[in-house]
Amino acid sequence: MSLWTPLDSFGRPNLLPGISAYTDKITKEEESSLILSFEEHGKQKCQCCGASITKKMRRNLYVASRWWNACPMCFYTENLDLIPDNNKGRLMYMPAFSQARLNAMLRCFWAVTYFYSTEPENMVLREMNSTVTQEINNLTSINEKSAQVHFSLADPEILSSMLYLVPKEDYEKRHKLLTGIRWYPKKALFSDEIDYWARNDHSSLFPKETNGNISKFMSKYMDSNFAVRNMDD
Numbered sequence: 001m002s003l004w005t006p007l008d009s010f011g012r013p014n015l016l017p018g019i020s021a022y023t024d025k026i027t028k029e030e031e032s033s034l035i036l037s038f039e040e041h042g043k044q045k046c047q048c049c050g051a052s053i054t055k056k057m058r059r060n061l062y063v064a065s066r067w068w069n070a071c072p073m074c075f076y077t078e079n080l081d082l083i084p085d086n087n088k089g090r091l092m093y094m095p096a097f098s099q100a101r102l103n104a105m106l107r108c109f110w111a112v113t114y115f116y117s118t119e120p121e122n123m124v125l126r127e128m129n130s131t132v133t134q135e136i137n138n139l140t141s142i143n144e145k146s147a148q149v150h151f152s153l154a155d156p157e158i159l160s161s162m163l164y165l166v167p168k169e170d171y172e173k174r175h176k177l178l179t180g181i182r183w184y185p186k187k188a189l190f191s192d193e194i195d196y197w198a199r200n201d202h203s204s205l206f207p208k209e210t211n212g213n214i215s216k217f218m219s220k221y222m223d224s225n226f227a228v229r230n231m232d233d
Helices: 026-040 074-075 099-118 123-151 156-166 194-201 214-222
Strands: 059-063 066-070 091-095 179-182
Touching: 059 074, 066 074, 074 099, 099 123, 099 194, 123 214, 156 179, 194 214
Parallel strands: none
Antiparallel strands: 059 066, 091 179
16 A cells, blocks of 8 residues: 555545644635636636535635635535534445545536436436436445444544544544545535536536536546546546
């Protein structure tokens, strides 16, 4: 297994489950600079995972010793304690997936279910939705059990409480404890964002363009050589 580094090969942060307690408050100058960089581009994206975001969706995220324009998924990964109580999600042991990759894959899956909800009579979407639902169930069942085996827990709230007890110098080394552990969010937490992500980042999944090629869809998003989409658009 390769050594963990704060940044990936694209220069973007390797996200870890974390809490807000050790994040310094952003200064007005830092936030102004961050917003300026966000508004300079015609198509605003999360700097951590590549998801399209609006100004309302944008979050200030401090990770890897700097501030980033982040989507809610990436923001909550590093701030588990700020997630609403009824939508904490689960922890999964998924060493083959970076958090950014997992976030991108889930948005893709959710986009399929979103498109199906808009056209439930569409047979192609129905088949795609059935395939995606099965894949999600398999993914969560296997990897949640793995988290309990490798990490002894799968509850983000318990992890948050544990991290609050850790001194800052040890907290900053938590990658040693959390190797392979990913936050698996609840879809309901992003009910206001899924429509936007589906139509802006995953419109190619609509049957008019995919022609119902489910095997192509699955290979693209489940392949071991998966790369996060929309990072450099």
